[in-house]
Amino acid sequence: MKNLIFIGLFLLSFSISAQQRFTDDSFELKDTETKTYATKNGDALKLDIYQPKNDTMQQRPLIIFMHGGGFSGGTRTNPGEVNFAESAAKKGYVAVQISYRLTRKGQSFGCDYEASGKMETFKLAAEDFMDAVNFMVKNQEKYSINPSKIIAGGSSAGAEAVLNAVYNERLMFDDFSNYKDFNFTGVFSLAGAIVDARYITEENAIPGVFFHGTEDNLVPYATGPHHWCDRRQPGYIMLDGSKSITEKLRKLNTSYLLYSFEGGKHEHSGMPFDYFPEVFEFFNSVFLNEEKQQTEVWK
Template identity: 65%
Template sequence: MRFYFLLCFFSLSFSTLAQELYLDDLFPAKAAVTETYAVKDGEALKLDIFQPAKDTARSRPLIIFMHGGGFAGGSRLNEAEVKFAQAAAKKGYVVALISYRLTRKEQSFGCDYKAAGKIETFQKAAEDFMDAAQFLISKKEQYGIDPARIIAGGSSAGAEAVLNAVYNDALMFANYETYENVNFSGVFSLAGAIVDARYITPKNAIPGVFFHGTDDNLVPYATAPHHQCDTNAPGYLILDGSKTITKKLKDLNSSYLLYSFEGGRHEHSGMPFQHLDAVFRFFKEAFFEGRRIQAEVLK
């Protein structure tokens, strides 16, 4: 009986030791805390912060995630992204799901909306994202955030804003020095694109994880018009999607993980729960440990 007890003890101890921070569920998730990170145009912009409970670490990686919705709708409270935030918190992350100005609310963001207006929309959303990042950095002691390990994430319109903020900062911000204290370890993009991949340089070629359908009808997978607009449409705007971005990252010797879904459309802007184990492993190895990984998965 004593031998059986010791065997069970050592088996449990080995199992506990085998679990890895940022990969396995090591903690319960705390209830979300809501903060207002800015007030713009009379609107309070809020974010929800998810944290691991019973975690003694004073400095933890942060994921800031921006929801989709065509800059007209969507919510930080959507079920899938809340589930993702709770899952990440259990692994030791702090996660912030953010709201931002929906400047196209009850208006079109399609081919009938002028291209210059689309770029301005990207700029305002990118600014909101960076303001949220600055706010969270200012609260690093309160929430146990490591400002050297921040992941910028987004879905659809949110991914467009985030990717433009990270890779097209020269196009998005009149004075990027405003955000010189904000540095990202990596990006997590679900069906996103940027204005111009030529602005990705060795300085801002941050590693990333990308999910995209090859036949996305709204946000281009490679390089194509936004919303597949005709050349004579007011909203004709060429964007560079996940395939083009990752090619640039490859050329610049940066790390990336690209999931391409053959024939997939914009549904791949949804949270890829069945692939999150690989996503979190890439976060840990490429973003935090600095391993050079260039990987593509065709589904």
């Protein structure tokens, strides 16, 4: 009987060791924790933390993701985002989904909303994102996080906030000194854009994974007006989308993976479940192990 128990434990151990951390589902999930990372204007901003169960690794990479919704709606508990976070945690990541100030709730973020207001919206959302990262880093020992291995992710409006925080920090923050205790090792953007790709430099050219439809009707795939507003409209502001960002990364000899969907619109802001194996493989090889890859995939 003891021999049978020993053999069973050996086989279980062999099965786990044969799996690849960060690319395969190697763990069960701990209960999700919900924390308040900041209180602003009387609103408690919360985040949900997904972790692998029975994982002894002390320096785990962190993925922190920001949902979309035009800065007026959306939720961190959207099924797609939850699925992504659970999938990441099963692979050994600490994965976090955050809420943030929905400053355009009940209001337009389209062509009738002035460009200066859009810039302020980007700035406030970028600040919330960085404050959420700061909260997790301050609790790095509790959650066994490696502050030099942080992946920033977002969808649509969330991707705009995240990309601007990472690549356009000089435009977004008057004082960046509060955010010096961690490093981003990669970005994961679903139909996102930034204010100005010219602000991407050798110092902040972080590798990225990008998904975007070539005919996105809200967030430009390359360089174009936000929501395709006419230049005479108040909300006219030019943005640089995934194609323009990756062109700049290519010139700076930085790794990226770009999925371009020919004729696709803004539906590619949704979680790309069919491509999770490729996404997590890129995360592991490039973001975590610093391999060099510049890949463009057309669909």
